[in-house]
Amino acid sequence: MDCEAFREDMLDVLYGEGGEAAARRVETHQTTCADCRREMAQLRKLRGDLAHWGLPEGLIAAPARGHERRPWALAAAAGMVLALGASLALSGAEVRYDPSGFSVRLGRGTGETRALLDAQERRHQEEIDALRAQLAAARPTDQDALMRAVADMIRESETRHDAAIQASLRDLRQRSDAQRQYDLARVSAGLAYLDGKAGLQAARTTELMGHLLQASQQK
Amino acid sequence: MSPSDEELVAAFQAGDVAAFDTLVGRWDRKIRGVIFRLVGSHEEARDVSQETFLKAYRALGTFKKEARFSSWLYQIAVNATRDRLRRRRRRTDLSLEDVDESAESALRDASPSAFELMESGDLSRLVAAAMAALPEEQREVVILKEYQGLTFPEIADALDVPLSTVKTRLYRGLGQLRVRLERQGVRGAAAVAVPSA
Numbered sequence: 001m002d003c004e005a006f007r008e009d010m011l012d013v014l015y016g017e018g019g020e021a022a023a024r025r026v027e028t029h030q031t032t033c034a035d036c037r038r039e040m041a042q043l044r045k046l047r048g049d050l051a052h053w054g055l056p057e058g059l060i061a062a063p064a065r066g067h068e069r070r071p072w073a074l075a076a077a078a079g080m081v082l083a084l085g086a087s088l089a090l091s092g093a094e095v096r097y098d099p100s101g102f103s104v105r106l107g108r109g110t111g112e113t114r115a116l117l118d119a120q121e122r123r124h125q126e127e128i129d130a131l132r133a134q135l136a137a138a139r140p141t142d143q144d145a146l147m148r149a150v151a152d153m154i155r156e157s158e159t160r161h162d163a164a165i166q167a168s169l170r171d172l173r174q175r176s177d178a179q180r181q182y183d184l185a186r187v188s189a190g191l192a193y194l195d196g197k198a199g200l201q202a203a204r205t206t207e208l209m210g211h212l213l214q215a216s217q218q219k
Numbered sequence: 220m221s222p223s224d225e226e227l228v229a230a231f232q233a234g235d236v237a238a239f240d241t242l243v244g245r246w247d248r249k250i251r252g253v254i255f256r257l258v259g260s261h262e263e264a265r266d267v268s269q270e271t272f273l274k275a276y277r278a279l280g281t282f283k284k285e286a287r288f289s290s291w292l293y294q295i296a297v298n299a300t301r302d303r304l305r306r307r308r309r310r311t312d313l314s315l316e317d318v319d320e321s322a323e324s325a326l327r328d329a330s331p332s333a334f335e336l337m338e339s340g341d342l343s344r345l346v347a348a349a350m351a352a353l354p355e356e357q358r359e360v361v362i363l364k365e366y367q368g369l370t371f372p373e374i375a376d377a378l379d380v381p382l383s384t385v386k387t388r389l390y391r392g393l394g395q396l397r398v399r400l401e402r403q404g405v406r407g408a409a410a411v412a413v414p415s416a
Contacts, residue, residue: 053347
């Protein structure tokens with residue numbers, strides 16, 4: 001079933017738009033389509049959840065009435081002048097809001113204003129240059145200090161690793177020596193046992209040979 | 220009977236500056252509300268709202284009578300909001316370079332978990348967070364539809380997109396919200412009893 005064809009109708013019905021025709025189409029489709037029936041129910045529930053997102057208190061002040069609305073315009077204009085003041089001042093533009101409305105004048109004003117703005121620009125530029133110089137001077141020092149600290153940390157780490165490796169080697173060597181001595185002792189003991197066993201066997205053979213020789217002579 | 224928006228615009232264009240005040244009084248709450256939902260900040264909402272009305276004031280003289288004032292105003296508000304969010308993203312991209320891991324982890328720790336929010340019954344914050352995670356285009360449509368109550372054609376006018384695009388963005392946005400809220404444990408969409416045919 002082509003459920004996508006009913007999607008726009010479904011949204012219309014969900015938000016109360018589309019009229020009776022759309023509502024009928026959706027209803028007919030949903031009679032035979034459990035998926036769309038479920039989706040519509042889920043969307044309705046979702047809308048219920050979304051409704052919990054309210055605006056914070058104090059965001060919206062009560063609307064002004066009558067003459068009280070005029071101060072909004074003045075406040076808005078003041079806010080705008082403050083917000084745009086820097087950029088407009090640099091471009092030499094002038095914004096006014098008075099009972100006759102907004103007025104924007106582009107270009108520099110009187111010579112005095114211009115001199116004032118130029119002086120302000122120069123002052124800002126000097127401050128920016130001073131900050132840049134400070135930053136440039138401070139950065140290498142900080143970076144050098146950082147590099148030294150990192151190098152020290154690496155050296156300390158290497159020293160620690162070396163000491164640990166040496167200790168491990170010493171321990172290994174000691175264990176190896178002990179094992180070698182133990183093995184040698186066992187080999188030696190084994191050889192002695194074999195020597196002893198061979199000697200006893202030789203004695204017995206010699207004795208047996210003696211008996212045989214004696215018996216043959218008696219015959 | 221109070222004059223319509225279009226009548227007030229005509230009065231303003233004829234030289235009645237006070238007509239603009241009436242329009243502001245009529246639309247300030249709604250415009251500030253939609254901007255707040257889009258930017259998520261009280262201060263920025265106030266700034267962008269003032270910016271919106273200032274732009275409207277400047278352009279109202281050339282407003283065409285066949286257009287609908289509310290859609291035109293929403294269009295200015297949405298564009299101003301987009302500019303603000305773009306600037307904010309640029310600032311965030313720069314400042315993120317300076318954020319170290321411990322600071323990020325501190326930020327994560329400071330945010331209440333979804334469970335805590337659910338525990339405190341603060342569904343509002345969960346919805347706000349899910350909304351903030353939506354792509355900008357979908358968020359705009361959902362907010363204009365769900366919280367401003369604009370009709371589909373009004374949203375299409377305000378955003379300057381075809382009607383079908385509005386519905387597609389809305390459908391996708393609602394779908395994403397549903398998934399995100401389900402993941403957060405909101406007992407919404409997934410637990411709905413399906414009515415029988």
